[in-house]
Amino acid sequence: MAENIVGLTDDNFKNTIQAEQLPVLVDFWANWCGPCKMIAPEVEGLAAEFEGQVLVCKLNVDESRETPNSLGVMSIPTLILFKNGQEVERTIGFRKKEELRGLIKKYL
Numbered sequence: 305m306a307e308n309i310v311g312l313t314d315d316n317f318k319n320t321i322q323a324e325q326l327p328v329l330v331d332f333w334a335n336w337c338g339p340c341k342m343i344a345p346e347v348e349g350l351a352a353e354f355e356g357q358v359l360v361c362k363l364n365v366d367e368s369r370e371t372p373n374s375l376g377v378m379s380i381p382t383l384i385l386f387k388n389g390q391e392v393e394r395t396i397g398f399r400k401k402e403e404l405r406g407l408i409k410k411y412l
Contacts, residue, residue: 306348310361314368322389324359327411329404331362332372332382339398340381346401347383350408358408387411 305311312320312330321328331347333340351360365372365380375384375391385393385407393407 305362306351308351308355308360309348310359312361312363312368312371314370317363317368317371320359320361321386324386326357326359327392327408328359328361328386329408330384330386331360332365332377332380332384333362334364334366334380336366337380343381343383343398346399346404349401350404353405354408354412357412385411 310320321330329347329350331340331343333344347360347362350358354360363371365377372382377384379396381398382394382396383399383404384391392411395404395407
């Protein structure tokens with residue numbers, strides 16, 4: 305995982321989302337997921353591009369099952385953007401960086 309991406313678990317998810325002043329983009333993924341591997345470089349690029357403006361995080365759904373279940377994450381990759389602790393955008397499946405950039409810019 306890139307150094308500017310925060311790893312989330314069931315234990316630290318709520319506190320991280322609630323306490324963060326910046327918008328938070330969370331990538332729900334798993335090691336066995338092909339599209340998750342495809343979108344990873346896009347997410348890493350966004351983390352570098354928006355460093356200091358957006359907190360980019362990843363949550364492995366195999367290691368932390370409670371959080372995705374509570375949010376209704378049924379397919380991966382799912383990316384959810386939170387602002388002020390609330391979900392504001394959700395996208396499912398592979399998306400190009402340009403599309404994800406547009407999604408983020410609406411909330412900066």
